Amino acid sequence: MTVGRKLWAIIIIKIFIIFAILRLFFFPDFLNSKSDTDEGKGDYVREQLINRN
Amino acid sequence: MIDQIDLSMVDWARAQFALTAIYHWLFVPLTLGLSFLVAIMETIYVKTGNPEWKKITKFWMILFGINFAIGVATGIILEFQFGTNWSNYSWFVGDIFGAPLAIEGIMAFFLESTFIAIMFFGWNKVSKGFHLTASWLTAIGASLSALWILVANAWMQSPTGMEFNPDTARNEMVDFWEILFSPMAFNKFLHTISNGYVIGSIFVIGISSWFLLKKRHILMAKRSILVAAIFGLITSIFLVGTGDGSAYTVAQSQPMKLAAMEGLYEGEAGAGLVAFGILNPDKKPGDGEDAFLVKVQIPSLLSILGYRNTEAYVPGVEDIVNGGYKPWFEKIPVEEKEMTYSVAQKIEKGKLAISALRDYKTATRAGDSILAKISQKKLQENFNYFGYGYLNNPESVIPNIPLTFYSFHIMVFLGFYFILLFIVMLFFVNRTTLEKKRWLLWISLWTIPLAYIASQAGWVVAEVGRQPWVIQDLLPTVAAVSMIDTNSIRITFWIFAGLFTALLIAEVMIMVRQIKIGPKEGGSK
Structure with a gap:
């Protein structure tokens, strides 16, 4: 296996792990779970900022 | 509610971010430095037409390619963490963080990627001049990629050019140019990329020294050392200059960080810079104990570095906590300044x-x-x-002083050591005696890990030294973190540790193998 092929294999496996496994199963957008709208997300964060005081 | 926040969650989220950033930064600086060295070597090839330089260029280009391929996209994980672990922060910064990163993605990344393809696959398909242009644009593109993320980081260290909108709970950019050209961003960018150039130079010198030790590819090794030592010397002197600029901006925006960098608990006018020191491990702020067990100081140098004046007052940790001192700014007379708040x-x-x-x-x-x-x-x-x-x-505003202090001094000491190494290598490279100086060749080889240690130490100073802030004075880590399960962060921490360690092992193994093969006529495939 030439170095070029090896590197392509590493890139593909790495991108797959990052986007298809980590992003999908371990790194959901936290604010999306709180609201579908920007207004709702803003309200949630504001409440957090106020109440963590 | 702040008492209800699981502090181990904050610590795990911080540890995960630190781990990812540390590993990511193992790959990035070599990409920055090696890309310029490759472009310089190719320029010599195009200018001289000497095929030996083509062989040299191709050899280092392959090593650059290995590092790029393995490191690419490792930074994207940091962005995942913003959305999951640091959602309050992500929302709070609004478009200020998003805009530079979007520009990075669209402009610099695509520029870099496009020209890397030409660089690797275009040797016999495009003209020499076009190929050389692609190599230079790859190098410039790599540094431009770093620009935008560093601008965003600088904004977190010294927020400027924005207004907070209470309706959306977000900061909104009001002056893009103020953010882009803030003194913090300017110095941070130049200091960080020049650090990459120095790492690239030390890498080339170290590997070339190995060839000389093995008595292989002697001409290639000596020519590579010559180019890398000149480039390294110029960029390391520039690194000192931008480090000085960084210290100056830190003194203005983050006096606590400067105090921690120097282990300065009680402020003084005409403060000296600690050249060497061992901190007193039992020292607590306000206990009146000596902060050092041993120290060697250069008189007034800290005042000069921080405020450009030998008599400037540099506040210590206790002064910043207690307030009541007049900060030193060149443009405002002391009598017109207001006392700082505690x-x-x-x-x-x-x-x-x-x-x-x-x-x-x-x-x-x-x-x-x-x-x-x-x-x-x-x-x-x-x-x-x-x-x-x-x-x-x-006392929450006091960062980890020993970690900040020692990291800073290790970085500075190694920085000056690198300059010395470049000078010594330049002195010997043009003589026939370099191959016989085996001790020097071994030192050069073992300087490669030291270059990475210095670089990581610099980031420790920048990031640990500004704790507890995610955004200086505006958002501490405890308010920036998402309310998520600590276990989920712990699990992903170990996944990352495994993934990155595997990538690092792959990088080292492939690199070592390729180095052992050495340069080939017409380049490696």
């Missing part, structure tokens, strides 16, 4: 800002425009201290 006073102001945000929201919901206006004014007046409202006690 951290306790800043905490009060921060709490005022947070309660004003609460009142503003209540008033707008109730349609009370007068109360809304009063609350907004109160919020604006105290917003510079917003983050202090989340702190439980004044």
Whole structure:
């Protein structure tokens, strides 16, 4: 296996792990779970900022 | 509610971010440095037409390609973490963080990627001049990629050019150029990329020294050392200059970080810089004990570095906590300056800002425009201290002093050592004696890990030294973190540790193998 092929294999496996496994199963957008709208997300964060005081 | 936050969750989220950033930064600086060295070597090839330089260029290009391929996209994980672990922060920074990163993605990344393809696959398909242009644009593109993320980081260290919108709970960019050209961003960018250039130079010198030790590819090794030593010497001197600029901006924006870097507990006029020191491990702020067991100081140098004046007053950790001193700024006469607030006073102001945000929201919901206006004014007046409202006690603003102090001094010591190494290599490379100086060749080889240690130490100073802040004075880590399960962060921490370690092992193995193969006529496939 030439170095070029090896590197392509590493890139593909790495991108797959990052986007298809980590992003999908371990790194959901936290604010999306709180609201579908920007207004709702803003309200949630504001409440957090106020109440963590 | 702050008492209900699981602090181990904050620590795990911080540890995960630190782990990812540390590993990511193992790959990036070599890409930055090696890309320029490859472009310089190819320029010599195009200018001279000597095929030996083509062989040299191709050899280092392959090593650059290995590093690029394995490191690419490792930084994207940091962005995942913003959305999951640091959602309050992500929302709070609004478009200020998003805009530079979007520009990075669209402009620099595509520029870099496009020209890398030409660089690797275009040797016999495009003209020499076009190929050389692609190599230079790859190098420039790599540094431009770093620009935008460093601008965003600089904004977190010294927020500027924005306004907080209480309706959306976001900061909104009002002056892009102020953010882009802030002194913090300017110095951070130049200091960081020049650090990459120095790492690239040390890498080339170290590997070339190995060839000389093995008595292989001697001409290639000596020519590579010559180019890398010149490039390294120029960029390392530039690194010292930008480090000086960084210290100056830190003194203005983050005096606590400067005090931690120097283990300075009690401020003084005409403060000296600690050239060498061992901290007293039992020292606590305000206990009156000596901060050092041993120290060697250069008189007045800290005042000069921080404020460009031999007599400038440099506040210590205790002064910053207790307030009541006049900060030294060149352009404002001392008698016109106001006394600084104590951290306790800043905490009060921060709490005022947070309660004003609460009142503003209540008033707008109730349609009370007068109360809304009063609350907004109160919020604006105290917003510079917003983050202090989340702190439980004044000592919370003190970062880990030993870690910051030793990291800073290791970085500085190694920085000057690198300059010396470049000078020594330049002295010997043009003589026939270099191959016989085996001790020097071994030192050069083992300087490669030291270059990475210095680089990581620099980031430790920058990031640990500004704790507890995610955004200086505006948002501490405890308010920036998402309310998520600690176990999920712990699990992903170990996944990352495994993934990155595997990538690092792959990088080292493939690199070592390729180095052992050495340069080939016409380059490796």
